[in-house]
Amino acid sequence: MSSPPQNPRDRLRAFAPKLIDLTDNVLFGDVWERPGLSKRDRSLITCAALVALNRTEQQVGHFTRAINNGVKKEELIEMITHLAFYSGWPTAMSAANVAKQVLDEGEKK
DSSP: OOOOOSSHHHHHTTTSHHHHHHIIIIITTTGGGOTTSOHHHHHHHHHHHHHHTTOHHHHHHHHHHHHHTTOOHHHHHHHHHHHHHHHOHHHHHHHHHHHHHHHHHHHHO
16 A cells, blocks of 8 residues: 655645646746745745734644755744734744644754
C-alpha cells in the first residue's frame, strides 16, 4: 500500500487537475519566473498578502518557500510584526504561530 502524497498540490492533483495544472504551469511556471522581481521579493510580497488575508493554510508552504528563496528568519518575523498594525493583531498572531511552526520544523532538519 502506497503512502499518500506529501505535497499539498499532489494531494489535490486527481481531485482538481486543472487547478493544479494552472498552479504548476501558470503561477509557478510563468508568474514566479518573470524577471521583474527576484524570487526573494516575490516570496516576501506573497507572504505579506497571505498574512494580511489570514490565509494560514497557505502560509506554511509560502513561509518555507520564502526561507528557501533567501528571506531571513528575522525578516519574516519583522514582516509579520509590521503587518499587525495594518492587517490586525489576530492575523499577525496567527501568522507568528505558523512561522514558528515552519521555522522550528526547518531547524529539526
